[in-house]
Amino acid sequence: FSYSYVTPHHHVFFRTSCRPRFGTNRLMDSAARLAAGQMAAKMTSHSRPVSVTPRPSNRVTPPEYTPTMVPHGAKLVVDFPRIIHVNVGGHRFMTTIATLRADPMSMLGRMFSGEHPVLRDEDGSFVIDRDGRHFHHILNFLRDGSVPIGLSRVDRLELLKEIDYYGLRSLYSIVGGPTVAAAAMSGGGGGPWLHSLTYDLARAEAADFSANTHSHRVYARLRHGSEYSGDWIVSSPRNLPNVEYELYDACLARDPITALNKMGAAGFRPCAEPPDVPSSTRCHSDTWDIMMYKDVFQ
Numbered sequence: 001f002s003y004s005y006v007t008p009h010h011h012v013f014f015r016t017s018c019r020p021r022f023g024t025n026r027l028m029d030s031a032a033r034l035a036a037g038q039m040a041a042k043m044t045s046h047s048r049p050v051s052v053t054p055r056p057s058n059r060v061t062p063p064e065y066t067p068t069m070v071p072h073g074a075k076l077v078v079d080f081p082r083i084i085h086v087n088v089g090g091h092r093f094m095t096t097i098a099t100l101r102a103d104p105m106s107m108l109g110r111m112f113s114g115e116h117p118v119l120r121d122e123d124g125s126f127v128i129d130r131d132g133r134h135f136h137h138i139l140n141f142l143r144d145g146s147v148p149i150g151l152s153r154v155d156r157l158e159l160l161k162e163i164d165y166y167g168l169r170s171l172y173s174i175v176g177g178p179t180v181a182a183a184a185m186s187g188g189g190g191g192p193w194l195h196s197l198t199y200d201l202a203r204a205e206a207a208d209f210s211a212n213t214h215s216h217r218v219y220a221r222l223r224h225g226s227e228y229s230g231d232w233i234v235s236s237p238r239n240l241p242n243v244e245y246e247l248y249d250a251c252l253a254r255d256p257i258t259a260l261n262k263m264g265a266a267g268f269r270p271c272a273e274p275p276d277v278p279s280s281t282r283c284h285s286d287t288w289d290i291m292m293y294k295d296v297f298q
Helices: 024-044 107-111 132-144 153-166 169-185 191-207 256-265
Strands: 002-006 011-015 083-088 091-096 126-128 215-225 232-236 251-253 290-297
Touching (some): 083 132, 091 132, 153 169
Parallel strands (some): 083 126, 232 251
């Protein structure tokens, strides 16, 4: 066996026999330990005292992964309508009972077959207390096996948590890919593993966080959308964040003033103040545009 004593400037090892400690061997071991202690004390008397107080750890242990499976007030339902209205975290969907039962072993299959309690709101919709932003991917997979593409890393992690909750194992393996497959081989890859992984990523991002923000300017153009029927005022590019569109994530309104107000509500400002707004006689032509900008802070 080896005994190690460490000082700020020395690292000393004392080795004793690894044979059973009986009789003389026990005395020799005791003597060796005593001599080692005396020598270590002598060497440390010439050094600065070393604190033995443990350093506080910055690592935050994530809370236990305990998703709510049966919400308060949930009841078993046996007689389901053919058309189902679902409220998932405030996001409302309409589908059929056949779609929700497509995977009988999933959480949705159990909920809508009478095996698992369900909750209903005032208008009769079935309530699922989960993040509904990705629920359309769940429904599309149950409808015809469609799988999502073009997911960001954050969207993929969030979707994986929802797929795991609903128990759709085949979709989980597709969306998770080799990373989840490798984790599953070592006993991970499920909900608790995802929960811990999310905390690790959040800590890494927090470590890179800086109060010194910087910004960049985003430009957009209002114009007549001649490619859309109905004389719409559109934005280029389309699908701008926080902009309230009426159609195709591009069409804002039928007149420039309303379109300007919607862009303004999303934080965009005209490059020229006041903006050169076209008259009603030419607002539905390609003879004008209004440039706008927004400073995005990061």
